[in-house]
Amino acid sequence: MKVLKFGGTSVGSPDRMKKLLDIINPAEQQIVVLSAVSGTTNSLVEIGQAYLAGDKQKAAHLITVLKDKYEVFIKELLAKPEFYEQGKEVIDYHFRVLSGLANDLFTPIEDKIILAQGELLSTTLYHIYLKEIGVPNVLLPALEFMKTDEDSEPIVDHITSHLTPLLEQHKDNNLFITQGYICRNVFGEVDNLRRGGSDYTASLIGAGIRSEEVQIWTDIDGMHNNDPRIVKGTKPIAQLSFDEAAELAYFGAKILHPQSVFPAQKYKIPVRLLNTMDPQAQGTLITNDSEKDKIKSIAAKDDITAVKIQSSRMLLAHGFLRRVFEVFERYKTSIDMITTSEVAVSVTIDDTTYLGEITKELAAYGSVDIDVNHTIICVVGDFGAEKHGYAARVLEAIKHIPLRMISYGGSDHNMSLLVKTEDKVEALRSLHNRLF
Numbered sequence: 001m002k003v004l005k006f007g008g009t010s011v012g013s014p015d016r017m018k019k020l021l022d023i024i025n026p027a028e029q030q031i032v033v034l035s036a037v038s039g040t041t042n043s044l045v046e047i048g049q050a051y052l053a054g055d056k057q058k059a060a061h062l063i064t065v066l067k068d069k070y071e072v073f074i075k076e077l078l079a080k081p082e083f084y085e086q087g088k089e090v091i092d093y094h095f096r097v098l099s100g101l102a103n104d105l106f107t108p109i110e111d112k113i114i115l116a117q118g119e120l121l122s123t124t125l126y127h128i129y130l131k132e133i134g135v136p137n138v139l140l141p142a143l144e145f146m147k148t149d150e151d152s153e154p155i156v157d158h159i160t161s162h163l164t165p166l167l168e169q170h171k172d173n174n175l176f177i178t179q180g181y182i183c184r185n186v187f188g189e190v191d192n193l194r195r196g197g198s199d200y201t202a203s204l205i206g207a208g209i210r211s212e213e214v215q216i217w218t219d220i221d222g223m224h225n226n227d228p229r230i231v232k233g234t235k236p237i238a239q240l241s242f243d244e245a246a247e248l249a250y251f252g253a254k255i256l257h258p259q260s261v262f263p264a265q266k267y268k269i270p271v272r273l274l275n276t277m278d279p280q281a282q283g284t285l286i287t288n289d290s291e292k293d294k295i296k297s298i299a300a301k302d303d304i305t306a307v308k309i310q311s312s313r314m315l316l317a318h319g320f321l322r323r324v325f326e327v328f329e330r331y332k333t334s335i336d337m338i339t340t341s342e343v344a345v346s347v348t349i350d351d352t353t354y355l356g357e358i359t360k361e362l363a364a365y366g367s368v369d370i371d372v373n374h375t376i377i378c379v380v381g382d383f384g385a386e387k388h389g390y391a392a393r394v395l396e397a398i399k400h401i402p403l404r405m406i407s408y409g410g411s412d413h414n415m416s417l418l419v420k421t422e423d424k425v426e427a428l429r430s431l432h433n434r435l436f
Helices: 014-022 041-054 058-079 081-103 108-132 158-170 199-210 244-251 260-264 322-332 357-362 390-397 421-435
Strands: 001-008 028-032 138-140 175-179 182-184 190-192 213-218 239-241 271-275 282-286 294-311 338-340 345-350 367-381 405-408 415-420
Touching: 001 014, 001 199, 001 367, 001 390, 014 199, 028 108, 028 244, 041 058, 041 081, 041 175, 041 338, 058 081, 081 108, 081 244, 108 138, 108 190, 138 244, 138 345, 158 405, 175 199, 175 213, 175 421, 239 244, 244 260, 244 282, 244 294, 244 367, 260 271, 271 338, 294 357, 294 421, 345 367, 357 367, 367 421, 415 421
Parallel strands: 001 028, 001 213, 028 175, 138 175, 213 271, 239 282
Antiparallel strands: 182 190, 271 282, 294 345, 294 367, 338 345, 367 415, 405 415
16 A cells, blocks of 8 residues: 655645546555645644734634635535535534634644644545545544654554554545644644644654555655755756655755654655656655765755854863753754864754753853854765765865854765855855766
8 A cells, every 4th residue: 555645735726636636546555645735734823823812803814714715615626516515514614613712711732723624624625526526535534543652753553553443444445535744642632743744644654554655745856956946957866765865854855854754764665755746757766775976965954053162171071062962952952963172062953942041051061152044054975984085075165155064974874064044055056066
């Protein structure tokens, strides 16, 4: 069985939703994971923010505007009166849920319920459309099998034990539709896998049922060797290893959710990145294999802050780094890059929520310098210890650009450079011209 995930733009209009059958083959066993219709999640975020601010009038207006869009949507999607009425009932129900939250104390729990409505709408409407045109399919509620633990990590064994019986109940069916992004947490409350989480859902389902392949369908033909929005002449990459894809996703390649690689990697399930607008394009295949002796791609991650801790006491002082890292751990702040010298350590973070508290605690160990508005440039390829010349080519390409930090050797697949964000475009273009 294959798992196919379609993003918001792939279901962004009734016409695009209908054209999914150009890709989905109802004769094959497939689980189709859908995101919310494009723009819906942003609208739901606004509704939640209005409720949180106590502005029920604004929330009611936003709900009405969004409902009007869906009223138009189903008129174009569903032609037969019987199925149009079913679609209307679905819309009425979900928007009653949204409006009903005005009567409750608004907490993060209610906010998660709001955010779940997008995927619940898109999947149910697609399920009704398939019924209208006579395509047998089963709607699988993700909230019945997607669950996270106390650390908000998805539980693959739970997916296996709860999804497998649902599939067995309908073993005469080939086509199953389910929601991306949404799940239940350890308390059984409605929760989610955060933005972009539909990729993650597809990979987790693939792992849970030991799928033959996971396909991520978006509006671009695979992962490119640079950011096509910034650099001209980029090309899709035919093949990547799981490790290379994970590096690129984490460091800025928006086509793939950073965590979605790991479940598939653990169970050795191939992942394909494909283009809904051009289904015949080759796309990118992600497996355990990697093309050797090659630089594959460049990605960039913005909104990076560099933190430098300098202390003469650091010299030969065992335990110094542990104490520094414990500060970041206490505030659940992840570190991207690390460089050290005898008297200083520099790290980068992308979450500055607790930067003030972190800086205050680090000041106990030495002087602390903060540099904001930086970008990590990540060059991914075959950077094994036995290789030579690749790092020199990278540095030669950007010798005219000031570098704040360099990270090399921590991975066989990655060389990372920290530059000022104002230099990002020049860095990406210079690297592309030199490396490709």
